[in-house]
Amino acid sequence: MENIVIVGGGVAGLTAGYHLSQKGIKVTVVEKEDRPGGLARSFGYGDFIFDVGPHRFHTDDQKVLRFIKMVLGPDSVSIPRSSGVYFFGRYHEWPLRLSTLFKLPPSLTFRVAKDLVHRRRRTGSSFEDYIINMYGQTLYDSFFKIYTEKFLKHNPAKIHSDWAKAGIDRAVIDKKMQANTLFSLIRKTLLPKPVETEFIYPTSGGIQLFSDRLAAEIEKNGGEIRLKAGVAEVAAGKKKVEEVTLADGTKLNPDLLIWTAPIDLLCRLLEVEEPRLSYLSALLYNAEVKGEPTMPYQWCYYGQEDIVFNRISIPRNFYKGTAPEGKTGINLEVTCREGDLVWNDPEKLSSVVIEDMRRVGLIPSPDAVKALHIEKAVNVYPIYELDYLYPLQRILNHLSYIGNLLLLGRTGTFWYNNMDHSIAAGMDAAEDIVSSQRQGIHPLYHRNDFWA
Numbered sequence: 001m002e003n004i005v006i007v008g009g010g011v012a013g014l015t016a017g018y019h020l021s022q023k024g025i026k027v028t029v030v031e032k033e034d035r036p037g038g039l040a041r042s043f044g045y046g047d048f049i050f051d052v053g054p055h056r057f058h059t060d061d062q063k064v065l066r067f068i069k070m071v072l073g074p075d076s077v078s079i080p081r082s083s084g085v086y087f088f089g090r091y092h093e094w095p096l097r098l099s100t101l102f103k104l105p106p107s108l109t110f111r112v113a114k115d116l117v118h119r120r121r122r123t124g125s126s127f128e129d130y131i132i133n134m135y136g137q138t139l140y141d142s143f144f145k146i147y148t149e150k151f152l153k154h155n156p157a158k159i160h161s162d163w164a165k166a167g168i169d170r171a172v173i174d175k176k177m178q179a180n181t182l183f184s185l186i187r188k189t190l191l192p193k194p195v196e197t198e199f200i201y202p203t204s205g206g207i208q209l210f211s212d213r214l215a216a217e218i219e220k221n222g223g224e225i226r227l228k229a230g231v232a233e234v235a236a237g238k239k240k241v242e243e244v245t246l247a248d249g250t251k252l253n254p255d256l257l258i259w260t261a262p263i264d265l266l267c268r269l270l271e272v273e274e275p276r277l278s279y280l281s282a283l284l285y286n287a288e289v290k291g292e293p294t295m296p297y298q299w300c301y302y303g304q305e306d307i308v309f310n311r312i313s314i315p316r317n318f319y320k321g322t323a324p325e326g327k328t329g330i331n332l333e334v335t336c337r338e339g340d341l342v343w344n345d346p347e348k349l350s351s352v353v354i355e356d357m358r359r360v361g362l363i364p365s366p367d368a369v370k371a372l373h374i375e376k377a378v379n380v381y382p383i384y385e386l387d388y389l390y391p392l393q394r395i396l397n398h399l400s401y402i403g404n405l406l407l408l409g410r411t412g413t414f415w416y417n418n419m420d421h422s423i424a425a426g427m428d429a430a431e432d433i434v435s436s437q438r439q440g441i442h443p444l445y446h447r448n449d450f451w452a
Helices: 011-022 062-072 106-117 127-137 135-153 162-170 184-190 208-220 261-268 346-359 389-399 419-435 447-451
Strands: 003-007 026-030 042-045 046-053 076-080 083-087 090-095 198-202 222-225 233-237 241-246 256-259 278-290 298-303 312-313 328-338 369-383 404-408
Touching: 003 011, 011 026, 011 198, 011 256, 011 419, 026 208, 046 083, 046 278, 046 328, 046 369, 062 198, 062 208, 083 135, 090 298, 090 312, 106 162, 127 135, 127 162, 198 208, 208 222, 222 346, 261 389, 278 346, 328 346, 328 369, 346 369, 389 404
Parallel strands: 003 026, 003 256, 026 222, 083 298, 256 404
Antiparallel strands: 042 046, 076 198, 083 090, 233 241, 278 328, 278 369, 298 312, 312 328
16 A cells, blocks of 8 residues: 545544555655644634533543554643533533432423333334434423524424434433433432543643644654545546545545545545535534633533524633643534525624623623634534435445545545544544555445444
């Protein structure tokens, strides 16, 4: 293998590129942004550092854990998890604790208990069916339905149950705290001592440090990192990608193309039928705030319809050095579609974002916000519409005939995952390529390989 081109400089592509370059293979990473990292990059404004949402390292895979620690070296800290959820006008610990039961309206608690002992099972395959079967009608109506409609901009009855399996269950993070039925949810809240989850977070440059170090090692090993380099064309014969043309006219001739950019973009460039797949993008309102954090949470979900943001994260609660002394950075995420009215004019929401910060107690008054920086993140979440499996499988079958193409990562495989999953996938891909275990280097990872 003389030359491998990796389109997309996110965690999966950089991890694969690092391991391949360590074996002496020529790697060229092509990234359209001005820095590596993809969805795991950071923004700096003076002494403030913000990530694209609440990024942190956590894994049960010891191989992945050793790799993360090796890359970060001494420049990391281990911190306990602290996360919350806001609904019915109050903050609650997430995962739920015993104290949560006493904060809910009594009528809601009664109806939740009634769901536990008496409910009919639904037979459909929608998000709505899955949540009602697992948690009951009351919790679905009072939180999951409202949050999902607000977050995805879709009717939960038209979203596949895989979104719940990937999103709701994964939000708990620690398998020891999984609560995938109403009974287990209540049982977990009654534990005398909740399971404590530890995270790893960099002590320099935010989560960006991980990607920067991988990129530096790739270049040190003779590879190339091309930033601000969009892909304009992909030319393929019947069984092989022949040429990749960048936006600046540069032409690359890969022996193997590892594609971690959106799968629908690849289909467009190959001029094959595009799958009916779509991604949700996000606006990130990064607020510089005077004063200490008003809450201990590293991140918090907001399920109420009248709060414009879906989720916030406080980098300083991951690592104090992400903000100057006596100040706090708060990242507020608003999901939208690329090209819609909010995306095209995000400044219109600025005053609403700040007022909602005051309403939920993140700031004492609007004057506490000294600066508000707006960043755009495209293709952040794959949307699992009810029939998404059919077009996805059809396009995977079509692309499987291209013998030197490998799909990888969150957007390359339409897979709603965490950083540790992308790292593991990148490591496995590099190992398979180097060991030549795949005859002809057969490309496509199927999502069930990961979600089993």
